[in-house]
Amino acid sequence: GIAHDFNNILMAILGNADLALLNLSPASPVRHNLEEITRASQRAADLCRQMLAYSGKGRFVVGRHDVSEIVREMAQMLGISVSKKASLRYSFAAELPPVEVDVTQLRQIIMNLITNASEALGDGSGVITITTGVMECDRAYLTATYLDDNLPEGNYVYLEVSDTGSGMDAETRSRLFDPFFTTKFTGRGLGLAAVLGIVRGHKGAIMVYSELGQGTTIKVLLPAAHWKPGDRESKSETSTSPRIGGTLLLVDDDPYVRDVGSQMLTLMGYQVITAANGRAAVEIFQSEGSKIDCVILDLTMPEMGGEEAFRELRRLRSDVRAILSSGYNEQDVTQRFVGKGLAGFIQKPYTVAKLREVVGRIFGPQSPSQ
Ligand SMILES: Nc1ncnc2c1ncn2[C@@H]1O[C@H](COP(=O)(O)OP(=O)(O)OP(=O)(O)O)[C@@H](O)[C@H]1O
Ligand SMILES: [Mg+2]
Known part of the structure; x- marks a missing residue:
C-alpha cells in the first residue's frame, strides 16, 4: 500500500543522507544540511509509524x-x-x-x-x-x-x-x-x-x-503470559555465537532500498548480493548458498514475499540466518516467525548505525565492521 511505498522513499532519503554524512569531511559546509535531511526524514518516519499504529497495522516481532x-x-x-x-x-x-x-x-x-x-x-x-x-x-x-x-x-x-x-x-x-x-x-x-x-x-x-x-x-x-524455557537466554545465545563471515544476500523489491542498503553493507565491510524478490533470492541461494552467511529479507514483495522465501530458504538450509526487514506490513505475520529461527528484525527506514547493530548481533564480535 501507500505506507509501504512511502517508507521505502524515506529509506532512500535517510540512507543516502546518512551515507553522505559518513563520507564527508567534518568541516564541510553542507554537513548541517545533510543532518537536517536526516532529522526531517526521521520525523517523517515517526509520523508514518503513528498513523500505522492507529490503523492496527505493523505489529511485527x-x-x-x-x-x-x-x-x-x-x-x-x-x-x-x-x-x-x-x-x-x-x-x-x-x-x-x-x-x-x-x-x-x-x-x-x-x-x-x-x-x-x-x-x-x-x-x-x-x-x-x-x-x-x-x-x-x-x-x-x-x-x-x-x-x-x-x-x-x-x-x-x-x-x-x-x-x-x-x-x-x-x-x-x-x-x-x-x-x-x-x-x-x-x-x-x-x-x-x-x-x-x-x-x-x-x-x-x-x-x-x-x-x-x-x-x-x-x-x-x-x-499476562508465562515465561517459557529459553525466553531469556535467547539474546545472549545469538550475540555470543562467533561467526566470521561476510556475504549477505539483500532482498528487496525496491531498487532504491537495494541500492542504499548495499552501499551501507559494503561500507561496513561485507560482500553483498542483491535480489529483487523472494523467488530470485531462493534461486541465488540454490546456486550460491554456500557462501551466503546471512539474508536480509523484505517482508512485502511481489512474486514471493519474505515469509514464503524464509520458509523456502530454511528448506534449503535449516540454520539459515535471516533478518526480516519491513516498514509496515498488512498482516500480523511475524508472530509465525517467532521461535522459527528468525535471526533479527530491522525496521525501514534504517541508518548505517542501526544496520550495523542488527547485522553485528549475528556476525558477532569478529564482524568486519568492528
Ligand atoms: N497526560 C495528559 N494530561 C492532560 N491532557 C492530556 C494528557 N494526555 C493527553 N491529553 C489530552 O489528549 C489530547 C490528545 O493526546 P494525543 O497524544 O493523542 O495528541 P497530542 O499530544 O495533542 O498530539 P501528538 O501526540 O500527536 O503530538 C491532548 O491534546 C490533550 O488534550
Ligand atoms: Mg501526544
Whole structure:
C-alpha cells in the first residue's frame, strides 16, 4: 500500500543522507544540511509509524518481555525527553510475568504517554511517575476500560504513567483517543490514537483517570503470559555465537532500498548480493548458498514475499540466518516467525548505525565492521 511505498522513499532519503554524512569531511559546509535531511526524514518516519499504529497495522516481532525491563532500558532516553522541570520517578514491580509484545511498539506507547505527561506540566514543575505491576482484572473492571472488546478476565500486566499536570475536563476525556483530536497548538492528535491502536492489537485495555487541575493517570493493561524455557537466554545465545563471515544476500523489491542498503553493507565491510524478490533470492541461494552467511529479507514483495522465501530458504538450509526487514506490513505475520529461527528484525527506514547493530548481533564480535 501507500505506507509501504512511502517508507521505502524515506529509506532512500535517510540512507543516502546518512551515507553522505559518513563520507564527508567534518568541516564541510553542507554537513548541517545533510543532518537536517536526516532529522526531517526521521520525523517523517515517526509520523508514518503513528498513523500505522492507529490503523492496527505493523505489529511485527512479538516476543515475551518484562515490561519493567523495557522501561529501564529506556530510562536515559525518557530523561532527556521530558521537560527540564519535570522529575521522573519509577516504581517497578518485582518478578513481573511477561507480556507478549512487539518491543518497538511498547516503546512507542511509553514515549507517547511520557511526552503527553511532560506536555501537561507545561512550563511548571511537576512529577511524572511510571509504575509497573500486575493485577487481576474482573469483568467489572474491564468494562470500565477503553477497548473492552470482551477481553477475558484474568491477570494483566500494567504500565501506568501519572503526571501532576493540567488534567483533563470531561470533553477532552471523551475524545482523547480520537485521531487528530488535540488541544495543543502544535499537536497532531496522533499520540494516543497510536497508543490505542497498539493496545488493541495486543488485546489489552486502557484505563484513564483525569480531572481538571488534578493531573492524569493513564494505565495500559496487557494480558499476562508465562515465561517459557529459553525466553531469556535467547539474546545472549545469538550475540555470543562467533561467526566470521561476510556475504549477505539483500532482498528487496525496491531498487532504491537495494541500492542504499548495499552501499551501507559494503561500507561496513561485507560482500553483498542483491535480489529483487523472494523467488530470485531462493534461486541465488540454490546456486550460491554456500557462501551466503546471512539474508536480509523484505517482508512485502511481489512474486514471493519474505515469509514464503524464509520458509523456502530454511528448506534449503535449516540454520539459515535471516533478518526480516519491513516498514509496515498488512498482516500480523511475524508472530509465525517467532521461535522459527528468525535471526533479527530491522525496521525501514534504517541508518548505517542501526544496520550495523542488527547485522553485528549475528556476525558477532569478529564482524568486519568492528
Ligand atoms: N497526560 C495528559 N494530561 C492532560 N491532557 C492530556 C494528557 N494526555 C493527553 N491529553 C489530552 O489528549 C489530547 C490528545 O493526546 P494525543 O497524544 O493523542 O495528541 P497530542 O499530544 O495533542 O498530539 P501528538 O501526540 O500527536 O503530538 C491532548 O491534546 C490533550 O488534550
Ligand atoms: Mg501526544
